Amino acid sequence: MALHITDAFDSGNIEILDAADPGRIRLEIRKDNGSDFYQWFHFRVTGAMGEQLSMAIENAGGAAYLEGWPDYQACASYDRETWFRVDTEYADGTLTIHHMPEADTVWFAYFAPFSMERHQDLIAWAQLHHAVELEVIGETLDGQTMDLLTVGEQDSATRTIWVTARQHPGETMAEWWMEGFLGRLLDDDDPVARKLREQAVFHIVPNMNPDGSKRGHLRTNAKGVNLNREWDKATPENSPEVFHVLNRMRETGIDLALDVHGDEALPYNFIAGGEGAPNFDERGQALLDGYKDALCLASPDFQTEHGYDVDAPGTANLSVCTNYLANEFKCLAMTLEMPFKDNADLPDPEFGWSPERCRKLGAANLDAMLALVSEL
Numbered sequence: 001m002a003l004h005i006t007d008a009f010d011s012g013n014i015e016i017l018d019a020a021d022p023g024r025i026r027l028e029i030r031k032d033n034g035s036d037f038y039q040w041f042h043f044r045v046t047g048a049m050g051e052q053l054s055m056a057i058e059n060a061g062g063a064a065y066l067e068g069w070p071d072y073q074a075c076a077s078y079d080r081e082t083w084f085r086v087d088t089e090y091a092d093g094t095l096t097i098h099h100m101p102e103a104d105t106v107w108f109a110y111f112a113p114f115s116m117e118r119h120q121d122l123i124a125w126a127q128l129h130h131a132v133e134l135e136v137i138g139e140t141l142d143g144q145t146m147d148l149l150t151v152g153e154q155d156s157a158t159r160t161i162w163v164t165a166r167q168h169p170g171e172t173m174a175e176w177w178m179e180g181f182l183g184r185l186l187d188d189d190d191p192v193a194r195k196l197r198e199q200a201v202f203h204i205v206p207n208m209n210p211d212g213s214k215r216g217h218l219r220t221n222a223k224g225v226n227l228n229r230e231w232d233k234a235t236p237e238n239s240p241e242v243f244h245v246l247n248r249m250r251e252t253g254i255d256l257a258l259d260v261h262g263d264e265a266l267p268y269n270f271i272a273g274g275e276g277a278p279n280f281d282e283r284g285q286a287l288l289d290g291y292k293d294a295l296c297l298a299s300p301d302f303q304t305e306h307g308y309d310v311d312a313p314g315t316a317n318l319s320v321c322t323n324y325l326a327n328e329f330k331c332l333a334m335t336l337e338m339p340f341k342d343n344a345d346l347p348d349p350e351f352g353w354s355p356e357r358c359r360k361l362g363a364a365n366l367d368a369m370l371a372l373v374s375e376l
Helices: 116-127 173-185 191-199 210-215 240-252 282-298 321-329 355-375
Strands: 004-006 015-018 025-028 042-046 053-057 074-077 084-086 088-091 094-099 105-109 132-139 145-151 159-165 200-205 256-263 270-273 332-339
Touching: 074 094, 084 094, 094 105, 116 132, 116 145, 116 173, 116 210, 132 240, 145 240, 159 173, 159 240, 159 355, 173 191, 173 200, 173 256, 173 332, 173 355, 191 200, 191 355, 200 240, 240 321, 256 321, 256 355, 270 282, 270 321, 282 332, 282 355, 321 332, 332 355
Parallel strands: 025 053, 159 200, 159 256, 256 332
Antiparallel strands: 004 042, 015 025, 042 105, 053 094, 074 084, 074 105, 088 094, 132 145, 145 200, 270 332
């Protein structure tokens, strides 16, 4: 069987330079449309069962986050459900993946992909719950739907919680996290979920960037715009995804906002807050610390020792979602980051940081929310 490589599917991304020799395959990652960002890859190899593959991504040295390559191991799967890590090395600007397939076809990716078809399945499942309303609040530049799930009904006693994920489409761990979060929130047999739904109404956008997700982008939408730098200037022409979500946020108000992401470099789960926002105060700090402490108790996969440097007071970049919302709504606003690599505190050499662990961490956030909801 002849060797065949393709990226012609949902979220695929690779350019083939030379695939004549399975032991010396030469590849490149394609840039996000209209942008210089690139790092996400996702491709399929057929016809190499039992052969030692050596696949060199030759432009890895120009990728967006070079600190993401050291100690990184690529993801592979035979069934697109279970994703395991394979031998990967980075040297002299080239990322080389080594693997001997045990089946005719194997998929490789920067992280376990979360397709737009799977997103449709998630939306379809969630809408059938008695407490859920599904609404299309707008369309993307490619004409895809901006899906909003509202859980519960607003009244004067309930808090308003917004949860968004995957502004950066290559950070697929964010929507795996969403599966776990929604799975528990909509579990009528879970006492934490039931109690939380009594005290808060949830507005949830499982995927903020459908176009970038389908196109196989790392960081931008169809036009090459980084959505997480648009919150102070979103327009229907450049960033309709943020424009429509922010308009709805202004209608509902916000008590707690959680924006879910992935980080290329740091092998930890952590939260960044809005400390640098002009309106951030002592109460905001107490709520932020309380949430992080509660999440530490709920999940050993979460920690507070490692993370981003904290902005000095009043210096936050207000084009970033968390900073903008913390300032505009004077609410508890947070960015939750997960690793592309592994959690160095609880490493798993076979699977690394995985979809299963993303879902567990998503579910654990309900415990932190319940611990804080009455104080919001």
